[in-house]
Amino acid sequence: MAESLLSVRNLTKSYGERTVLNDVSFDVPAGSVQVLLGPSGSGKSTAIRCLNGLETFQSGNIVFGGKPVVQTEKAWQQLRTRIGMVFQSYDLFPNLTVAENIRLAPVKVQKRGREEVDAHADELLTQVGMFDYRDKYPRQLSGGQKQRVAIVRALAMKPDLMLFDEVTASLDPEMVRGVLEILLGLARGNMTMIVVTHEMEFARRVADTVLFLDGGKILEATPGEEFFNRPRSDRARRFLDSMAPLSEQEAPHLTAESA
Amino acid sequence: MELSGIEVLFAGSNFSRLMGGLAVSVRVSALALLIGIPAGVILGALWTLPSRAIDLVLRLYLEFFRIIPTLVLLFLAYYILPRELGFRVDGETVAVFAFALWIAAEMSDIVRGALISVPVVQVEGARALALGRLQQLRYVQLPQSVNLIMPATINLATRVIKTTSLLLLISVLDVVNVGQQIMEANRDRYPDAALWVYSFIFVLYFLACYPLAAAANRLEIRAKERIHG
Numbered sequence: 218m219a220e221s222l223l224s225v226r227n228l229t230k231s232y233g234e235r236t237v238l239n240d241v242s243f244d245v246p247a248g249s250v251q252v253l254l255g256p257s258g259s260g261k262s263t264a265i266r267c268l269n270g271l272e273t274f275q276s277g278n279i280v281f282g283g284k285p286v287v288q289t290e291k292a293w294q295q296l297r298t299r300i301g302m303v304f305q306s307y308d309l310f311p312n313l314t315v316a317e318n319i320r321l322a323p324v325k326v327q328k329r330g331r332e333e334v335d336a337h338a339d340e341l342l343t344q345v346g347m348f349d350y351r352d353k354y355p356r357q358l359s360g361g362q363k364q365r366v367a368i369v370r371a372l373a374m375k376p377d378l379m380l381f382d383e384v385t386a387s388l389d390p391e392m393v394r395g396v397l398e399i400l401l402g403l404a405r406g407n408m409t410m411i412v413v414t415h416e417m418e419f420a421r422r423v424a425d426t427v428l429f430l431d432g433g434k435i436l437e438a439t440p441g442e443e444f445f446n447r448p449r450s451d452r453a454r455r456f457l458d459s460m461a462p463l464s465e466q467e468a469p470h471l472t473a474e475s476a
Numbered sequence: 477m478e479l480s481g482i483e484v485l486f487a488g489s490n491f492s493r494l495m496g497g498l499a500v501s502v503r504v505s506a507l508a509l510l511i512g513i514p515a516g517v518i519l520g521a522l523w524t525l526p527s528r529a530i531d532l533v534l535r536l537y538l539e540f541f542r543i544i545p546t547l548v549l550l551f552l553a554y555y556i557l558p559r560e561l562g563f564r565v566d567g568e569t570v571a572v573f574a575f576a577l578w579i580a581a582e583m584s585d586i587v588r589g590a591l592i593s594v595p596v597v598q599v600e601g602a603r604a605l606a607l608g609r610l611q612q613l614r615y616v617q618l619p620q621s622v623n624l625i626m627p628a629t630i631n632l633a634t635r636v637i638k639t640t641s642l643l644l645l646i647s648v649l650d651v652v653n654v655g656q657q658i659m660e661a662n663r664d665r666y667p668d669a670a671l672w673v674y675s676f677i678f679v680l681y682f683l684a685c686y687p688l689a690a691a692a693n694r695l696e697i698r699a700k701e702r703i704h705g
Contacts, residue, residue: 271600297606308601312619321615322605370605 221280222247222378222409228267228277230433237263238274239433243426245378248407252420252441255430256456261413264430265380268411269293269300282377298327301371302380305387307363309355309370315342316351319370327374334373341369345399361392368399379403381412417460421445429453484666485676490658494673497654498680501640504568504648508575509633515576516583521613523588534584541581546639549574554646567648575636586628590621623700630692634685651677 223245230238237260245251253261266272268279270286270293279286281296309318316338323334342348345365355363364384371379381400385393397419404410404423414420420427424441429450436450448454485491523534541549553574558564594617602612644653655673662669 269604271603294603294606294608297604302604304597304601304604306597308597308604310598310601310616310620313615322607325611325615326606326608374605 220247221245222282223268223411224278224280225268226278226280228264228274228279230263230267230272230274237433238267241277241430241433241435243428243435243438245409245411246425247377247409249425250404250410250412250423251426251428252424253411253413253428253430254420254444254453254456259430260433261430262382263433265302265382265411265413268378268380269297269302271302298322298374299377300380301374301376301378302382303364303367303371303384305383307355307360307367309363309367311355314352314354315347315358315366318355318366319373322370323373337375338369338373341372342366344402345369346395359392360388361395364388364392364396365399368396372403377409379408379410381410381414383413383415385414385416417445417457429456431456482672484658484662484669484672487662487666493654493658494651494676494680497649497651498684500568500643500648501637501650502684504571504575504640504643504650505633505637507572508579508636511572511576512579513583513629515580517587517618519580519584520587520591521618523584524591524613524617525609538581538585541578546574546578547642547645549578550642550646567643567646570646571640571643571648575639579632579636582632583629586625586632587621590624590628591617593624594620623696626692626696630688633688637684638681651680 221244225244226242228238228241229236239260241260241264243251253264255261263272267274270288270290273288282299286292286296309315310321313321316335319338319342320331320334323329323337324331339348339351342351345368347362347365347369350358350362350366355366358366368384384400385396388396393416397416400410400412400419401423410423412420412423421441424444427437427439427441427444428435429437429439429444429448429452431452436452437444437448439449439453444453445457448457485494519534519537522530544552550571554567554570591613598616598620599612602616607615640650641652643650644656649657655677659669659673666672
């Protein structure tokens with residue numbers, strides 16, 4: 218087995234009586250893409266947010282880069298320079314321009330030189346087709362453009378691991394493809410990624426492993442292609458069926474005639 | 477002989493005395509604001525930390541200065557504290573520090589309210605980028621609360637300028653008090669002096685407060701433009 222960049226062991230989290238993550242364990246080999254699938258409320262987002270300390274958990278261990286992670290905000294803050302995250306709601310800072318958004322953390326947190334950071338940012342912005350927007354404010358961008366900038370902002374830290382939390386879920390349909398292509402490009406470039414998504418075709422293309430969650434438990438961790446062809450659990454099969462293309466046969470017979 | 481009222485403003489050294497009084501009001505307010513506002517920003521920022529101890533201390537501090545009338549505060553600082561502590565400072569210094577404490581208290585509440593109104597996802601975005609607590613405040617939360625903080629701060633500043641009329645009670649002559657002296661001294665020669673002196677003071681206060689309000693408005697509009705478009 219390849220060296221794991223990240224190992225999660227027995228992660229358990231609850232809000233009072235309600236258990237949202239139940240004994241979750243998985244490994245993320247360096248360079249691999251893990252896709253978290255599952256119905257709404259299954260704990261996917263919570264799980265991914267535990268991996269950079271945005272959520273705390275009651276028990277379990279996380280090992281990152283061979284070192285156990287200490288559960289303090291200070292320790293997490295150090296690690297977050299190596300773990301990039303992109304959110305559903307972009308979370309660009311409206312008071313800063315595109316370039317300022319991207320430059321902020323590398324210059325202020327990582328203490329890198331501004332010129333080097335800007336050159337790196339320009340290169341990344343060019344790759345995602347956003348170079349011409351570097352001096353615009355977030356409010357001047359479309360959702361898809363904001364999300365591309367948010368991805369660049371996370372990449373500008375030169376992270377070892379990227380977390381994507383439903384990054385296309387609030388985009389207009391015609392914006393989705395462009396953002397997913399960027400993720401595919403990153404995967405091809407061997408970026409280690411953990412992706413929460415509802416885009417099945419994309420998941421199938423990108424996943425080295427699918428982690429299928431339901432009710433806070435990982436029901437299966439199956440190689441990507443195999444998961445979509447022959448899921449191991451019943452629950453996953455039903456989930457995939459519900460995501461399948463619409464069919465005439467399964468549509469109920471309804472008539473417009475009133476009784 | 478009775479004289480036209482408006483001349484009272486320019487008789488003798490009256491005009492320069494009034495302007496001197498205005499200078500005292502503005503100086504005390506400006507110094508108090510200069511100390512009180514940064515202190516209040518720091519306290520307000522501290523207040524957003526998840527600490528019950530800080531919350532309790534700051535709440536007590538704020539309520540203390542809010543409940544006690546400024547007048548009582550000035551008396552306490554000028555007459556009672558020096559006697560108990562055994563040293564004496566001049567009225568203007570006392571006024572500056574008493575006002576500064578009051579401003580810091582009000583300001584901390586303004587800043588805290590504005591900071592916690594910044595959407596949680598913005599703070600999460602900043603945390604995910606490994607920004608420390610202070611950096612989150614400086615680069616994300618404070619800039620995004622400016623358009624809430626500014627008008628409230630200006631409102632506070634004008635309240636402070638107006639409250640300087642209480643300074644007479646601790647032997648500091650501000651513009652209102654100078655005006656009262658002039659009226660009393662000229663009661664016989666200028667029977668309607670009060671109208672002219674108070675009208676003039678009205679204009680002076682307006683001139684002191686209006687630029688402040690105008691500047692605040694401009695800043696507020698600029699902050700809004702940057703954030704909302």
